[in-house]
Amino acid sequence: MTINSQRGEAAPLPPARFAFDAVTWKEIAYLLANLPVDIVGFVYVAVVLYLGVGLSVTVIGLPVLALGLAGCRLLGRLERIRARGMLGVAVDEPRSLSPGRMGFFPWLWTSLKDPVGWRHALYFFIRLPWGIVTFTIALTSLFVAWPVLPFIARGLANADRAMVRGLLSPSDELERRIAELESDRGTVVDTAAADLRRIERDLHDGAQARLVALAMDLGLAKEKLQEDPEAAARMVGEAHGEVKLALQELRDLARGIHPAVLTDRGLDAALSSVAARCTVPVQVQVDLASRPAPAIEGIAYFTVSELLQNISKHSGARRAVVELWRSDGRLMIQVRDDGRGGATTSGGSGLGGLAERLDSVDGLLVVDSPAGGPTTVTAELPWRDRA
Numbered sequence: 029m030t031i032n033s034q035r036g037e038a039a040p041l042p043p044a045r046f047a048f049d050a051v052t053w054k055e056i057a058y059l060l061a062n063l064p065v066d067i068v069g070f071v072y073v074a075v076v077l078y079l080g081v082g083l084s085v086t087v088i089g090l091p092v093l094a095l096g097l098a099g100c101r102l103l104g105r106l107e108r109i110r111a112r113g114m115l116g117v118a119v120d121e122p123r124s125l126s127p128g129r130m131g132f133f134p135w136l137w138t139s140l141k142d143p144v145g146w147r148h149a150l151y152f153f154i155r156l157p158w159g160i161v162t163f164t165i166a167l168t169s170l171f172v173a174w175p176v177l178p179f180i181a182r183g184l185a186n187a188d189r190a191m192v193r194g195l196l197s198p199s200d201e202l203e204r205r206i207a208e209l210e211s212d213r214g215t216v217v218d219t220a221a222a223d224l225r226r227i228e229r230d231l232h233d234g235a236q237a238r239l240v241a242l243a244m245d246l247g248l249a250k251e252k253l254q255e256d257p258e259a260a261a262r263m264v265g266e267a268h269g270e271v272k273l274a275l276q277e278l279r280d281l282a283r284g285i286h287p288a289v290l291t292d293r294g295l296d297a298a299l300s301s302v303a304a305r306c307t308v309p310v311q312v313q314v315d316l317a318s319r320p321a322p323a324i325e326g327i328a329y330f331t332v333s334e335l336l337q338n339i340s341k342h343s344g345a346r347r348a349v350v351e352l353w354r355s356d357g358r359l360m361i362q363v364r365d366d367g368r369g370g371a372t373t374s375g376g377s378g379l380g381g382l383a384e385r386l387d388s389v390d391g392l393l394v395v396d397s398p399a400g401g402p403t404t405v406t407a408e409l410p411w412r413d414r415a
Contacts (some may be wrong), residue, residue, distance in 0.1 A: 051116075052178045055185040058114040059166035062188070065110070066159030069103055069152030076100070077149070094136050097145030104196050105146035111192045115185055122198045144198070151195040161189070261336035284415040290329050294319050299350060302333050307340040308348050308365065315353040327389060329353065330363055331407050334382055335363045343403065344368025354411055369401035379405070 073096075080093025101122070111117040122144040139145065160186050169177045246267050290298035296314040303310035319325060332350055339348050345367030353360050373380040373395055383393040390410050397403035 031069065052181055054114045055181040056166055056177070058188065059181060060182055061110075062155070062159040063163035066152070066155040069107075070156040072096075072103065073100065073149045073152045077153075085325040090136060090140060094139035097139055097142055097149065100145050100148040100152065101142075103152060106142075107151075108192065108196055111188070111196075115189055115192070117189050117192050119192060119197045130313070134306070147195045151191065155191075158187075158191075185293065259334070290325065291322075295328060295352060296324060298329050299332055299352070302329075302336055303350065306336045306348070308336075308343070308345050310348045310350060313349070313351045315351075317354070319414050320359055320409075321414050323389075324359060324409050324412055327386070327391070328359060328407075328409060331361060331382065331386065331409075332363060334378065335405055338378060339363075339365050340365065342371075343401075345401075345403075357411050357412050359409040361409070363405045363407075364402060366402045368399075369397045369403050370399050371395055371397035371403050371405070 063209070076099065078095055080089055083089030083092060105121070108117075108119050108121070111119070165180060165184065166177075169180050173180070198373065201206030246264070248263060289301055295316065296312070299312050299314065303312050333354075336348070336350070339345055343365050345365035348363065348365040351360075351362045351364075371379060373383045373393065379393070379395060386393050386407060386409065392408040394406045395403070396406075
């Protein structure tokens with residue numbers, strides 16, 4: 029009881045309440061949900077193993093077991109989602125088996141020896157006793173030991189986190205690497221398709237349209253050659269100018285596909301040419317004792333080219349610096365400018381797309397661009413020697 033100083037009356041104490049944070053409540057909810065989830069998982073795995081092993085002497089036994097392991101993968105995915113949302117455990121998704129790309133018997137053999145499926149089955153098979161224990165302790169502590177319940181919940185939840193990481197993660201580093209490469213392959217395919225669409229659009233809207241107009245002008249000049257030679261000569265002169273413009277557009281397009289100076293003279297000369305076309309004064313420093321493989325050289329060229337285009341369009345900088353060097357089997361690229369800053373790889377920006385393209389070849393892009401500048405973009409590429 030407390031005394032109200034103004035009226036001299038006893039004011040009631042505030043009611044007792046739980047002072048747990050959101051993380052603790054999520055852990056308690058996870059522990060209480062363990063029992064129904066683990067019952068479903070245990071029953072599914074037990075039925076699948078019983079039917080699959082029991083019918084293995086028949087034609088349908090092994091396919092039933094293979095389909096059951098695929099179902100274990102699906103249950104494991106749902107369990108990872110539950111752990112991510114309630115325990116904050118981020119576990120990579122295992123590589124899919126892609127059954128549509130193989131025949132029946134290869135799929136059957138691959139599914140039966142799938143380590144991910146068997147580890148998921150083991151997870152749900154051993155979880156039932158643990159689910160009973162965690163449900164009982166959490167529910168009992170919620171009523172009779174709630175002052176220490178956060179500590180109990182944290183300890184039990186940590187054990188759950190260890191189980192999820194140990195049994196529901198990809199098999200090993202090789203499995204993770206395969207999943208990364210499959211994702212990167214999709215990025216490479218999408219980037220190549222986008223580049224082809226860009227080239228087709230540039231040809232259709234630029235050089236092709238100009239050449240069609242040129243053919244029409246030459247046709248009219250041919251018709252007027254006998255009637256009005258002066259008009260015909262004037263039209264031929266205009267057509268000559270159109271030819272020059274078409275050739276320039278084709279040169280620009282060819283330079284965007286792969287510049288000849290890069291093939292002939294390497295990154296130093298090619299990047300100096302790009303820097304000369306930038307609207308901001310650019311200093312280029314290339315410290316490479318040898319040239320990398322053509323593919324790596326091309327990626328480095330287009331990375332710097334795109335970064336300099338961003339500087340020209342968006343930075344408001346007065347100067348920029350481009351540096352390239354080799355360090356521990358990596359080609360390092362750093363582009364700095366003294367512009368307004370605020371560049372980011374998020375929000376569907378051009379830097380985000382560039383980061384994805386570099387990641388698809390085991391590269392890396394790091395952007396340091398505080399508001400007000402300066403901006404430093406560092407890119408890494410794997411070094412491969414030129415054959």
